[in-house]
Amino acid sequence: MTRYLIQRIGFAVLILFSLSVFVFVLFFVAPGDPARMIAGDKATETQLAQIRSNLGLDQPIYVQYGKFIAKAATGDLGFSYRNQQPVTELIVRRLPATISLVIGGVIFWLALGIPIGIMSARFPGGFRDRLGQGFILLGLSFPTFVLGMLSLYVFYFLPRKAGFMLFPPGGYKPFLDDPVTWAWHLFLPWTTLALVTAAIYARLTRGKLIEVLGEDYIRTARAKGLSEAKVVYKHGLRATLTPLITQLGADIALLLGGVIVIEQIYGLQGVGALAVQSVRNLDRPVIIGVVLMGGFFIVITNIIVDLLYAVLDPRVRGA
Structure with missing residues (x-):
């Protein structure tokens, strides 16, 4: 277990190192003036000179990279001059x-x-399975922005036209200020994100559970007289957790890097909205910071997933 964990952490460090090298080369070594790229076209020569001094652009590349990675490791992701x-x-x-x-x-x-996937897997080919597959098809077919605009129209514009407020159009309210208002403003973004993504998990759960329920040990459990619910939830569902955790870890990591479409639709000033604004404004220090932060979240989430593997699979614990 310890050896396995050390290997995963070592691999994570290697990934972060590779990402930092890529970002550094892209923004500081590629042709062009890094100071001009960071400060923008309207920067004066005095400002450019100050930026070059701050970044140490007159020093060897390896020294520049050493300072870049040292600052990033301490949480200093640079300065946005814009x-x-x-x-x-x-x-x-x-x-x-x-x-x-x-x-x-x-x-x-x-x-x-997950419940929809379980329902479909327990009754393959039946009415409930067709309902589940219909949900999966609709969820996978609807683009996020279409579902978001539809939600705003149905749950905000129509009620407002009728003279009452069902849900606000968006915006973020801090949780500590008022948890109820916080949840009220996020309910539509939550459901928009969930309806699209739940279809993926329903399909994944259904496919894996149908495969598991056909295994010999499941037939043995049924032959011993175990209830169907116990067979499905105790024996079958446990075997489906590995691909679900893999998918969940990847999804959470990517979303923490910025839920760009939903944040734009509902006016949530999150990391995704910041990334979009930075690209529009060519604010390269912020772009670098968001990329590094996204990579960090992906690596940390993968380490957590690996730990969960060790908990669920005794073979990993013995590695």
Whole structure:
């Protein structure tokens, strides 16, 4: 178990190192003036000189990279000259909205997708299976932005036209200020994210569970007189957790890097919205910070998934 964990952490460090090298080469070694790229076309020569001094652009490449990675390791992701703020502060201020959206969305899509997948797998070819597959087809067919606009129209514009407010159109309210208002503003973004993603989990659960329920040990459990519910939930569902955890880890990591479409639709000023604004404004320090932060979340989430594997699979614990 310890050896396995050390190997996974070592691999994670290698991934982060590779990502940092890629980002550094892309923005600081590629042809062009890095100071001009960071400060923008309207920067004065005095500002450019100051930026070159701050970044050490007159020093050897390996020295520049050493300073770059040392600052990143301590949480210093640079300075946004367009916003006149440290990049870390910009990202940290946007993280609560993105984290709130992801946490609520995960709870909703797991609570919806897994039961639908189980229902379909227990009654393959039957009416309930067709209902489940219909949900999966609709969820996979609807683009996120279409479902988001439809939700706004049905649950915001129509009620407002009728003279009452059912749900707000968007915006983020801090959880600590008022948890009820926080959840009220996030309900539509949560359901939009959940309905699309739940279809993936329902399909994954259905496919894996149907495969598992055909195994010999499942037939043996039934022959021993175990109830169908116990066979499905204790023996069958446990075997489906590995692919579900793999999918969940990848989804959470990617979403924490910025739920771009949903944040744009509902006006949530999260990391995804910050990334879009930075690309539009060519604010390269912020782009670098968001990329590094997204890579960090992916690596950390994968380590957590590996730990869960060790808990679920005794063969991993013995490795």
